[in-house]
Amino acid sequence: MWTWFHKLGSPPHLYRLAGKLAPWxxxxxxxxxxxxxxxxxxxxxxxxxxxxxxRIIYVHAPSAWMSMSIYxxxxxxxxxxxxxRMKLAFAVAAASAPVGASxxxxxxxxxxxxxxxMWGTWWVWDARLTSELILLFVYFxxxxxxxxxxxxxxxxxxxxxxAIVGVVNLxxxxxxxxxxxxxxxxxxxxxxxxPSISMDMLWxxxxxxxxxxxxxxxxxxxxxxxxxxxxERNARWVGEALDDLLPExxxxx
Amino acid sequence: MAxxxxxxxxxxxxxxxxxxxxxxxxxxxxAIVITLFPLAISPEPAVLREIGPGVLWVAxxxxxxxxxxxxxxxxxxxxxxxxxxxxxHPLPLLVFGKIxxxxxxxxxxxxxxxxxxxxxxxxxxxxxxxxxxxxxxGTPTLSxxxxxxxxLTAGVRQAGGLLALLVLPLMLPVLVFGARATTLxxxxxEPAGPLYLLAxxxxxAVTLGPFATAAAVRVSLE
Numbered sequence: 001m002w003t004w005f006h007k008l009g010s011p012p013h014l015y016r017l018a019g020k021l022a023p024w025x026x027x028x029x030x031x032x033x034x035x036x037x038x039x040x041x042x043x044x045x046x047x048x049x050x051x052x053x054x055r056i057i058y059v060h061a062p063s064a065w066m067s068m069s070i071y072x073x074x075x076x077x078x079x080x081x082x083x084x085r086m087k088l089a090f091a092v093a094a095a096s097a098p099v100g101a102s103x104x105x106x107x108x109x110x111x112x113x114x115x116x117x118m119w120g121t122w123w124v125w126d127a128r129l130t131s132e133l134i135l136l137f138v139y140f141x142x143x144x145x146x147x148x149x150x151x152x153x154x155x156x157x158x159x160x161x162x163a164i165v166g167v168v169n170l171x172x173x174x175x176x177x178x179x180x181x182x183x184x185x186x187x188x189x190x191x192x193x194x195p196s197i198s199m200d201m202l203w204x205x206x207x208x209x210x211x212x213x214x215x216x217x218x219x220x221x222x223x224x225x226x227x228x229x230x231x232e233r234n235a236r237w238v239g240e241a242l243d244d245l246l247p248e249x250x251x252x253x
Numbered sequence: 254m255a256x257x258x259x260x261x262x263x264x265x266x267x268x269x270x271x272x273x274x275x276x277x278x279x280x281x282x283x284a285i286v287i288t289l290f291p292l293a294i295s296p297e298p299a300v301l302r303e304i305g306p307g308v309l310w311v312a313x314x315x316x317x318x319x320x321x322x323x324x325x326x327x328x329x330x331x332x333x334x335x336x337x338x339x340x341x342h343p344l345p346l347l348v349f350g351k352i353x354x355x356x357x358x359x360x361x362x363x364x365x366x367x368x369x370x371x372x373x374x375x376x377x378x379x380x381x382x383x384x385x386x387x388x389x390x391g392t393p394t395l396s397x398x399x400x401x402x403x404x405l406t407a408g409v410r411q412a413g414g415l416l417a418l419l420v421l422p423l424m425l426p427v428l429v430f431g432a433r434a435t436t437l438x439x440x441x442x443e444p445a446g447p448l449y450l451l452a453x454x455x456x457x458a459v460t461l462g463p464f465a466t467a468a469a470v471r472v473s474l475e
Contacts, residue, residue, distance in 0.1 A: 082468075134422050134425060137418065137421075137422045138422050140418060141415075141418040141419040141422065144415050144418050144419070145405060145406070145415065145419060148406065148409045148412070148415055149409070153475070154472065154475055157472040157475065158405050158469070158472045158473070161401070161405060161465065161468050161469045161472055162401075162405060162419065164465075165401055165423070165465050166423070168461065169398075169422075169423050169426075172426050172454070172457075173422065173423070173425050173426055176425065176426035176429045176430065176450075177425070177429070179429070180429045180433065
């Protein structure tokens with residue numbers, strides 16, 4: 001029963017599996033995102049208060065969602081790596097960080113663009129925006145720590161400790177920011193907190209969320225492949241895999 | 254086990270007292286940062302009362318960060334950190350001893366100095382008391398959180414900026430609750446709520462922090 005799990009721990013197996021899955025996932029993700037975009041921008045009715053301005057949530061909400069779930073993936077992979085000494089789990093964590101940081105950045109930028117017409121300013125020290133900004137710094141810290149070590153093994157273990165400390169701290173940081181925010185200013189928007197969103201508006205959002213998730217997994221698969229190649233560069237199977245990719249470079253002895 | 258713990262604390266205190274200048278520079282930094290704000294913003298007492306609690310807390314955070322550089326660096330360089338990790342006693346306990354000693358020499362002087370500096374911001378005596386109490390509860394948490402970052406970057410050259418990036422987001426809740434307690438006291442309101450939350454954070458940091466720091470030390474020594 002555990003063989004599939006052990007197989008995942010084998011670099012050549014994962015390399016091939018990720019290579020097979022990545023294009024499929026990417027195509028499904030592209031189709032879903034296209035459907036969600038069409039549904040969100042064209043089919044969904046305009047909001048009675050915000051007009052067409054609300055449509056940016058079709059990018060904003062999935063990005064914000066991904067920014068948090070990718071950190072959870074990173075911390076889980078780091079814990080698996082530290083506990084079971086699974087090197088490939090570290091590769092997954094390392095490959096996830098820049099993707100997560102990008103989604104966080106996207107969520108911040110789309111939030112600012114949405115805030116400009118709605119709040120009349122690009123930036124408000126709103127609880128969610130602020131904790132999203134802190135999350136971006138946490139991602140940068142993770143990536144900065146990795147970059148500080150030249151040895152991959154050391155970078156793996158150090159950044160794993162940081163990711164786990166971060167996952168304990170992030171909820172505390174989030175709630176302290178929420179608490180701070182409610183004391184300092186009245187909540188500007190309750191619209192998005194209101195779960196009563198009509199079906200016409202909801203389904204493109206759900207399609208987008210699924211599409212963003214698949215997109216992340218496809219990018220992750222591709223990035224993990226290149227991580228694995230870099231980490232295993234002295235292994236025999238890497239030479240063979242590269243020979244298959246670039247037959248003209250094959251050294252004929 | 255208690256003996257090993259006390260031995261680590263005593264050793265670190267003795268080393269610190271033989272290098273008083275290391276001990277003094279974060280405190281001087283704390284005082285200077287606090288002096289900068291009235292010059293940059295306004296010497297108006299009303300303004301100072303408004304910004305005082307926040308400025309004092311931000312300065313305390315930055316001074317703690319500066320002091321963290323000395324926590325593991327020299328022990329890492331001369332190999333005594335490795336000896337601690339090899340000893341038969343549990344590493345989290347020994348690391349906790351180091352953090353305690355570090356807090357005694359960097360955190361406590363900061364707590365003692367803060368009411369004096371807060372006077373220059375025209376804070377009421379009630380606010381001074383709450384500020385001192387809040388710093389007394391909050392600075393151990395700062396040292397414990399910071400020690401994780403300091404242990405992770407012990408082997409990294411020029412780690413100052415990286416350490417700030419790693420540690421400051423984690424310290425944010427302490428800043429929020431600490432500054433809030435002080436602001437409430439300055440406005441003659443009940444500061445107990447944020448003080449309890451600070452104490453909760455301290456309890457969490459004391460129970461989990463040493464284990465995370467010990468894990469980070471082991472990674473740095475590999």
